[in-house]
Amino acid sequence: MASAVEIDAMRRALQLARRGPRGLNPQVGAVILSPDGDVLAEGYHRGAGTAHAEVDALSQLAPGAARGATAVVTLEPCNHTGRTGPCALALIEAGVARVVYALDDPTDAASGGAARLRAAGVDVESGAEAAAAAEVVHDWVHLQRAGRPRVTVKWAQSLDGRAAADDGTSQWITGPAARRDVH
Structure with a gap:
């Protein structure tokens, strides 16, 4: 030991x-x-x-x-x-x-x-x-x-199935922990 x-x-x-x-x-x-x-x-x-x-x-x-x-x-x-x-x-x-x-x-x-x-x-x-x-x-x-690299995919969407608002007023959909993990 x-x-x-x-x-x-x-x-x-x-x-x-x-x-x-x-x-x-x-x-x-x-x-x-x-x-x-x-x-x-x-x-x-x-x-x-x-x-x-x-x-x-x-x-x-x-x-x-x-x-x-x-x-x-x-x-x-x-x-x-x-x-x-x-x-x-x-x-x-x-x-x-x-x-x-x-x-x-x-x-x-x-x-x-x-x-x-x-x-x-x-x-x-x-x-x-x-x-x-x-x-x-x-x-x-x-x-x-x-035999291949490990890949992490981040998928985020709003409740209506969109990634951003049409008028450009979107805020972050994911939280800080998810952003730190993939960015």
Whole structure:
């Protein structure tokens, strides 16, 4: 079970993840903790072709500084080589002793990082703050599973079936919450 310090770090990683762009890649955040639980580095994925969150955080550390550390990540570290290398391998090579992540990667290409980490002797735990992490990557997961983006449609009309008054005196039909959600 994740410690209170790791849960706090996951909440911070989720804040960092939201800084990343939404789109074809997931929003992911990472926090590297010392063996004593102090924050050593933070990172997030800034978009396609850029360093993933784990590598972004590791890049802020001197060589060897992550040895024995815990990496707290919002999504399972990837296990594939695309425009960047596998994050699971980067964590192993950095000497990270423990990885706590929120959600399993749902893609066939990138999943398997947890298994690779375990095979290398890294202690791995999943599920920390999973519900909050699922909210952050909800649209991306939908894209992966459905093969199309998630679309929200707003439909508003007056009681007489119109969207506006003929004389131009119309006011908002929807309330502030609906306007915030779609604008």
